[in-house]
Amino acid sequence: MANNDILVIIDHSDGVLDSTAAEIITAAIGLAKQTGGEVLAALCSSDAGSLPQTIVSLGVSKVYTITSPVFIDANSDSLVKAYKVVIEKTSPKLVLFGRTFIARDTAPRLAFRLQVGFAQDCTSVAIDGNSVVLERPVYGGASIARVSFIGDLGIAVIKAKSYDAAPEDNSRSGEIIDLTDSVGDISSRTKLVDRKKVESEGIRLEDAAIVVSGGRGLGGPEPFEKLQELANLLGGALGASRAACDAGWIPYAHQVGLTGKTVSADTYFAIAISGASQHLAGMTAVKNVIAINRDKEANIFKNANYGVVGDWEKITTAFLNMVKELS
Amino acid sequence: MPINILVTVKQVLDPEAPSGALKVNNDTKRMEAPSNVPPVINGYDENAVEAALKIKEAVGGTVTVLSAGNGFVMDVMKKTLSMGSDELILVDDPSVSTLDAFVTAQVLSAAIKKAGNFDLILCGRQASDYDQATVPLGIAEILDLPPVTMAMRVTVNESIVSVSRVLGDGNETVEVSLPALVTVSNEIGQPRYPNLRGIMAASKKQPTVWNLSDLGLDDSAISAKVEIKEIFVPVTETECEYIDGDDDEEKGRNLALKLREAKII
Numbered sequence: 001m002a003n004n005d006i007l008v009i010i011d012h013s014d015g016v017l018d019s020t021a022a023e024i025i026t027a028a029i030g031l032a033k034q035t036g037g038e039v040l041a042a043l044c045s046s047d048a049g050s051l052p053q054t055i056v057s058l059g060v061s062k063v064y065t066i067t068s069p070v071f072i073d074a075n076s077d078s079l080v081k082a083y084k085v086v087i088e089k090t091s092p093k094l095v096l097f098g099r100t101f102i103a104r105d106t107a108p109r110l111a112f113r114l115q116v117g118f119a120q121d122c123t124s125v126a127i128d129g130n131s132v133v134l135e136r137p138v139y140g141g142a143s144i145a146r147v148s149f150i151g152d153l154g155i156a157v158i159k160a161k162s163y164d165a166a167p168e169d170n171s172r173s174g175e176i177i178d179l180t181d182s183v184g185d186i187s188s189r190t191k192l193v194d195r196k197k198v199e200s201e202g203i204r205l206e207d208a209a210i211v212v213s214g215g216r217g218l219g220g221p222e223p224f225e226k227l228q229e230l231a232n233l234l235g236g237a238l239g240a241s242r243a244a245c246d247a248g249w250i251p252y253a254h255q256v257g258l259t260g261k262t263v264s265a266d267t268y269f270a271i272a273i274s275g276a277s278q279h280l281a282g283m284t285a286v287k288n289v290i291a292i293n294r295d296k297e298a299n300i301f302k303n304a305n306y307g308v309v310g311d312w313e314k315i316t317t318a319f320l321n322m323v324k325e326l327s
Numbered sequence: 328m329p330i331n332i333l334v335t336v337k338q339v340l341d342p343e344a345p346s347g348a349l350k351v352n353n354d355t356k357r358m359e360a361p362s363n364v365p366p367v368i369n370g371y372d373e374n375a376v377e378a379a380l381k382i383k384e385a386v387g388g389t390v391t392v393l394s395a396g397n398g399f400v401m402d403v404m405k406k407t408l409s410m411g412s413d414e415l416i417l418v419d420d421p422s423v424s425t426l427d428a429f430v431t432a433q434v435l436s437a438a439i440k441k442a443g444n445f446d447l448i449l450c451g452r453q454a455s456d457y458d459q460a461t462v463p464l465g466i467a468e469i470l471d472l473p474p475v476t477m478a479m480r481v482t483v484n485e486s487i488v489s490v491s492r493v494l495g496d497g498n499e500t501v502e503v504s505l506p507a508l509v510t511v512s513n514e515i516g517q518p519r520y521p522n523l524r525g526i527m528a529a530s531k532k533q534p535t536v537w538n539l540s541d542l543g544l545d546d547s548a549i550s551a552k553v554e555i556k557e558i559f560v561p562v563t564e565t566e567c568e569y570i571d572g573d574d575d576e577e578k579g580r581n582l583a584l585k586l587r588e589a590k591i592i
Contacts, residue, residue, distance in 0.1 A: 075501075104476070111461075112465045118461060146556045252513070302567070307570065311575045322584070
């Protein structure tokens with residue numbers, strides 16, 4: 001029997017769906033139309049509450065739930081066992097995860113355990129004939145790899161904001177199927193000792209609409225005060241390149257890039273940043289990039305919408321004063 | 328209690344190289360750097376070597392470094408020995424460079440089994456080229472080891488490893504019994520620079536080199552699960568609009584006017 005269904009794995013915390021859930025449902029609905037299958041969902045939680053109904057209202061036909069206190073400490077050891085049971089029950093053609101912290105561990109482990117193909121951080125997923133074709137950025141976003149799964153099943157993690165969120169429609173109906181009794185032992189080998197949330201001051205870098213970032217060309221820690229002033233004025237957050245963090249000019253919490261944070265800002269100021277692929281990898285989702293750099297050959301200008309060539313300090317100071325005048 | 332640690336490392340294109348300098352090779356379906364940009368050891372993997380050396384200093388034991396690939400630059404790979412590792416094993420085979428994560432994990436797992444008994448496997452959290460963060464979890468599945476990812480601190484107390492992890496919105500500490508696999512993030516701290524004594528000691532050591540047939544893996548065990556159809560450089564639709572002016576101050580003011588006009592600020 002040909003397997004045509006698309007299974008989405010739903011992540012959530014504190015009784016609220018992760019923002020990626022409605023996005024991967026959009027992707028799954030599109031794919032299921034092509035395969036002639038249904039959109040299925042798997043939900044592991046300590047208490048599902050009204051989440052299954054919400055998932056149905058987003059366009060899922062069947063929600064498979066597994067409820068256990070082990071899921072309070074979301075750990076991949078337990079989740080892999082539980083999702084494997086759902087996949088064996090449903091035999092889907094494709095399994096989609098949203099790019100969340102726990103999915104980075106769970107999705108690849110599941111693929112290895114089932115011995116099937118896996119693709120991380122995909123920006124698109126499509127059906128071509130009988131095969132699933134995915135695109136994902138590689139080499140820090142310097143290029144895109146187009147890959148396809150070999151075999152009957154594949155597992156893909158979809159990068160956040162690659163698809164629009166599916167709208168809720170409460171008139172939709174669907175089945176909710178509890179598999180809690182079928183999963184057997186789902187205990188974990190790792191023991192959680194302690195967990196701390198770190199509240200960040202001001203706007204989170206990842207959520208900021210405007211980011212002002214500085215790089216090696218600033219020459220020291222003091223210039224970041226000026227960049228912080230500009231960020232405050234624009235209601236944005238302060239970022240930095242790896243080189244500036246490695247030099248100790250600014251804490252790593254501000255680092256944007258492959259080894260730092262991924263921003264989703266509308267507007268990104270890259271000040272005295274050369275534009276190594278390491279840095280660009282963290283800003284691929286930015287709409288408007290404004291580059292200020294002394295070197296007119298700097299790679300950052302290839303990725304910028306607006307560029308200013310010259311001394312960063314003079315340009316930034318004049319820019320800052322003009323913005324104050326205009327506001 | 329002294330423990331035996333194995334660290335996996337990967338030779339990658341230097342991620343600090345400007346992306347414009349990289350070119351797609353359509354035959355190998357990989358990107359290549361110009362010859363004047365030497366490869367490096369993946370940054371997170373150097374962090375993993377550093378974590379291993381710190382544990383060795385604390386409880387004693389050995390540190391073995393393992394890499395699978397092709398076209399190894401020996402000066403680059405031997406840095407792990409100069410840092411203080413005891414042994415370097417290279418699985419050097421032309422077919423390795425075209426493998427998917429599934430097969431790479433099979434190859435590394437077979438090499439780990441051949442190399443000896445290890446209490447702790449340390450890996451970098453992800454590689455800067457393919458960025459999948461998949462191979463370490465694959466090794467954990469194949470060798471049936473509990474994996475703990477994103478370590479900012481790793482300490483070993485008798486048969487228990489305690490790991491502080493970097494989470495998206497904080498951190499947590501977990502404990503797991505050895506043997507286990509831990510992936511290491513950059514928060515663990517800067518990898519040490521090799522000192523003269525380390526460089527001298529490393530110069531006397533030769534890596535152990537194996538090829539795929541040494542690992543006893545047959546073709547069925549190394550059949551890919553993912554096919555790379557194409558690697559392409561995305562067409563950037565943005566054309567940079569340069570803001571001009573008589574001097575830098577005027578350029579700065581003009582930038583503000585331009586961004587206001589475009590309703591960006």
